[in-house]
Amino acid sequence: MTPFGEAVRKLRAERGITQKEMAAELGVSAAYLSALEHGQRSEPSWQLVQRIIGFFNIIWDEAEELQRLAALSRPKIVIDARALTPRAAILANRLAEVYPDLGEDELSEIEALLDAKSGEPSGR
Template identity: 65%
Template sequence: MTPFGEALRRLRAERGVTQRQMAKAIGVSPAYLSALEHGNRSEPSWEFIQRVIGYFNIIWDEAEELQMLAGLSRPKVTINTSGLTPKATEVVNKLAAVIDRLDLQTLQRIETLIDSDEAFRGAGTVPDGQHRAKDKPPQ
């Protein structure tokens, strides 16, 4: 499940809406909603997110959070480390090798470390869907 899929499922549950009901109302298939919720589809389009926001009548902070979660919900991420340090490539490959075995506490510690680093604040995602590693050699 992706962060967006988890939020979508929570919104439906809070409002007592089935996948079938929501799918019909916003013009997608129930299978598509299910695939989004389970992380079997890539990040949803801006248009789709706007339909969800309108369907649930979400405003302000909650709408921004849903859009942010959608951007963090790509189940297949590519990280390009060409041009970065060998250490950046090493760390990314180690993380890729163990990500499926990390417990929630460890993932939260990694997230806290990333979020606390000024180089990462506001980094977000690159428009082509790739993340940039920020491990640059000291000058």
């Protein structure tokens, strides 16, 4: 499940709305909404995110957070290694190999390094 999918599912559950009901209101299939919630579809379009924000009638910080989570929710990440140094390309490939096996502590360490580098907290 992606951060965006998890957030949408939580909003939907809090309001007691089924996937079928929400999908009908958004003009998408229930299967598509289910796949989006489970991270089996690509990052949602800006238009769909706006429709979801309107559907839940959320504003300001909560709407911005949902937009941020949508941008962080690409189920398949691609890194263009052509722009990387050889060492960085090797590291990116190694990370791709081992990330499914990383534990919470290891993920937290990597997250802290990325937060320090970017100056912004991650999508936790």
